[in-house]
Amino acid sequence: MSQPTVYPIPSCSECGIQSAGRCPTCHHSLCMDHFPLNEHQPCATRLIEHSQDYACYVCGAPTHPQQWSTAVFAHYIDYQTCAGCHRSICDDLHTRIRDEDVKIERDGLRSHRYHFTKRYCDACAPARRFGGLIGAGWLAAILVGAGGLIFLVARLFLR
Numbered sequence: 001m002s003q004p005t006v007y008p009i010p011s012c013s014e015c016g017i018q019s020a021g022r023c024p025t026c027h028h029s030l031c032m033d034h035f036p037l038n039e040h041q042p043c044a045t046r047l048i049e050h051s052q053d054y055a056c057y058v059c060g061a062p063t064h065p066q067q068w069s070t071a072v073f074a075h076y077i078d079y080q081t082c083a084g085c086h087r088s089i090c091d092d093l094h095t096r097i098r099d100e101d102v103k104i105e106r107d108g109l110r111s112h113r114y115h116f117t118k119r120y121c122d123a124c125a126p127a128r129r130f131g132g133l134i135g136a137g138w139l140a141a142i143l144v145g146a147g148g149l150i151f152l153v154a155r156l157f158l159r
Contacts, residue, residue, distance in 0.1 A: 009108065014040050020072045021112045022105075032069040054080070056090035058121070063088045073110065078117040084124025084132010096125040 010019045012031035019029035026043055037043045047054075047065070054063045063080035070076065082089050089095055097120040105112050124132035130139050
């Protein structure tokens with residue numbers, strides 16, 4: 001007879017009690033009380049050291065990346081950055097479009113829902129289907145490269 005497989009429940013890296021999920025930034029297992037960015041290391045130190053980087057690129061208002069848990073299996077993450085250009089934007093004035101993306105991850109026999117808030121600034125909102133300004137730039141580069149390659153191949157074979 002085979003031995004049953006045992007899946008140990010990970011413990012919180014801060015206090016040692018049963019973990020509720022993993023931090024998407026540092027990947028440490030954390031309980032509901034330590035899941036927010038300012039409640040566990042190394043994310044709390046990183047927030048303090050790079051506080052000047054968390055300001056809206058348009059108006060300079062402070063932005064604060066947040067994450068919190070409402071249940072052992074439901075976690076909410078809001079980086080306060082534009083999903084298209086990856087710059088910090090404020091919530092009140094310069095977030096043009098806000099979407100929510102849900103990612104489900106298995107953790108042994110359990111699963112966790114991570115709700116990510118995706119924001120787009122005024123510049124990236126029209127190109128959000130392509131991934132904002134960065135995605136549209138990559139698409140344009142690929143199309144120009146493919147067009148140039150087709151032109152060179154046609155030039156070589158049509159002589």
